[in-house]
Amino acid sequence: MRIALFVTCLADTMFPAAAKATVRLLERLGHEVVFPAGQTCCGQMHINTGYQKDALPLVRRHVRTFAPYDVVVAPSGSCVGSVRHQHAMVARAAGDEGLAARAEDVAGRTYELSELLVDVLGVEDVGAYYPHRVTYHPTCHSLRMIRVGDKPQRLLRHVRGLELVELPAAEQCCGFGGTFALKNADTSTAMLADKMRHVLGTGAEVCTAGDSSCLMHIGGGLSRLDAGVRTVHLAEILAATEAA
Amino acid sequence: MTTFLGMPTTAPRGVGNLRGDEPFPAAARKALGNAQLRRNLGHATTTIRAKSGAVIGELPDWQELRTAGSALKADTMARLPELLVQLEEKVTAAGGVVHWAADANEANRIVTELVQATGHDRVIKVKSMATQEIGLNEALEAAGIEPVETDLAELIVQLGHDKPSHILVPAIHRNRAEIREIFLREMPGVDPALTDEPVILAGAARRYLRETFLSTKVAVSGANFAIAETGTLAVLESEGNGRMCLTLPETLITVMGIEKLVPTWQDLEVFLQLLPRASTGERMNPYTSMWTGVTPGDGPQNFHLVLLDNGRSAVLADEVGRQALHCIRCSACLNVCPVYERTGGHAYGSVYPGPIGAVLSPQLTGVEDNASLPYASSLCGACFDACPVKIDIPSILVHLRNEVPHPRAEQAVMASAAYTMDHPKLYAAAQHAAKLSRFSGRRLPPPFNGWTASRDLPEPPPETFRDWWAKR
Amino acid sequence: MSSKDLMLGRIRAALGDTAPPAGIPRDYRGDRVADLDLLVHRLEDYRAVVHRGVPIAETVAALAPAPLVVPPGIDPAWLPDGVKVLPDEGLSADTLAVAGGVLTAATVAVAETGTIVLDGSPDQGRRIISLLPDLHICVVRADQVVASVPEALTRLDPGRPLTWISGPSATSDIELNRVEGVHGPRRLHVILTEALS
């Protein structure tokens, strides 16, 4: 299958390892990955901060860039959430019904990585090997906005060598929330402190998730504590093999 | 055109309790420093989440009930004028008197005059969000009338000279030991040997209020539901203080937001299943009272119903935000909110705290007066899932963020970021610039220092994904 | 302009041409058969004491409330000998507050929620009589029991003053834990009898 990668601006700039892993994984499974030039950012930060009008050109760009592809994948539940639940809304608010319809069309073909693997490609065992104790944080937007359910855990359970340990209070937000972490830094930090306490309590070596943003938040806190737990994107675990 | 009758108007300033003294982040910072508060809230919300989850799990049709509740509320709002008029007719036909109050000042004046007309100077009150919203107690006190709160948590708040911090349990921020201390200090005639056992504390409240219930001739209540079809009002409660207030006095004055309407008697079957389970985590709350006008020989013989707007019509004017009026005040969204759980209710400044408060208060007052509240959320979405009438609170928050006045500096940053991201060459250049700057010491200047105060920033990678891809 | 006209005008202006939803999806359950065992379980779960299939007068006598308040239309067969009975003919609040208990019938009981509903009929009386005494004994017939809330509403007359009772008075206001015993009756006994034939 020919799959267009929507890398997301955060993974592109700060976490290319997650994006490269997505490419490696899909190619290993026998699919062709293309990277449509012209893509930048879905506009989620603008939309969620109250700058819907500024986001309009970004929505237009995103829709134009990905309209030619049958299947689009992003290694981020949050950005897929924005594409699915916000792009058409932004277009409508600007009175552009045509764009809204095209945005809905693209959204209908856009998948978060675990959705693509399990629902579209029909695989749960991707042939990965990752000999570590891992805990999974189901990020809010993956969980409640696009409802990936237990697909990531199903994928992780098939990874050889991996010991999956349950994260207590897993469904609670880590406190990131985009500009929330800046505008309400104290509250965000208090939420992060509890999330880190739970992560550390599992004794895991690695905390994984399907969103680089939340991982950046949790990882930034763990790094400050020098806690010795790493944050690793789900794609990197699924891409890992014995050979690598 | 009907607009000659006036455009929808927000709640007036200078009266009531919808506006805080300081922005949410500042108020939250203080609350976060209170470890006891955090423990009390964490304990209480964890308890209620478990209870509520268990009884909701008993209903295989919970989602169907939510869907019906949501549709019923949308229907009610769309037909509000006719339903309000119908309610007035039915209540009047059953011997009640209906008053219309456009705002808090008018409602306070109506209630004060009604109490004064009875010749009494004390009223007993059943917990009511609407009367807290309009500052009725303050208005009554100013007129020399003593309002006595009879709900246990309200009593704790009133005796503690405190403010409510939760829709359902206004004293949720207090634990049993603190409640015992308040009772010992403030409750006349209390047994000095009082322990902090909840049963003992509840018993103390029973003894303290008994004589007041038996001797007070006027009561003020809110309402959970009002049935347009029949003129019936419903109050759901636990302790029996509601039954006391609705049954013993000679005069009953009910103050109700116009959004509390339910079209038909049959429609109650949805809300009576949703509310107790989402709210107190009970299959049914201990007591629900329903009355239609006046029943000769049984209960208050004078019944007044005050219909309150106070900004609700302004909420209704916003096509996205109006679903906030569907709220049945169960407080489930507070109980699951990770922000509320850590800051408590006072930080929101309004009587409506938590996720629903963050969308309702700014709409009732106009967003300028509560500009920080739409941002008091990480948009995690837990509130939406918990809401028994499926109010999409995260979407309303995002919507309202577009309406609040934005700081100038932020506007400039956002505009330039959007411009850059709409120009891939500029975007790639900006990526490289970020990489080269290598944020020294991993601490950033304002406004980004909020991040680096407690978290490190990742090291920028040696090459971006698109550079890597280009080289493949 | 009256406040009524002002408010209605504002609401109409706010709504514009908003249309009501096409219909209300009512896909939730209704029309089920009541389960008496479930009613007993749910009543007991919320600390009501249930007496099932026992002689009414003797059960009331064993609880020994004195004096026993009764509504004017109470079934005389339910009254035990030797217990001082106070029929409600406008008893004062002070008298009711010190009574030993009250005996009433009910209109409907809801199995799924453990709720009994009183509607002020002659065998249930004024609302105040089942509120002030500390013990409420309520007789429920099997044919008055319905499965759930929707079925209960169809049997009730909204024009009457209704009191829905689910267990004794309780509060969750201290640390959100339910404890029994605040202002309403602290003891609730339900006597469940056979259906009327």
Ligand code: SF4
């Ligand atoms: S918004 Fe929903 S969850 Fe929150 S209090 Fe209102 S009804 Fe309950």
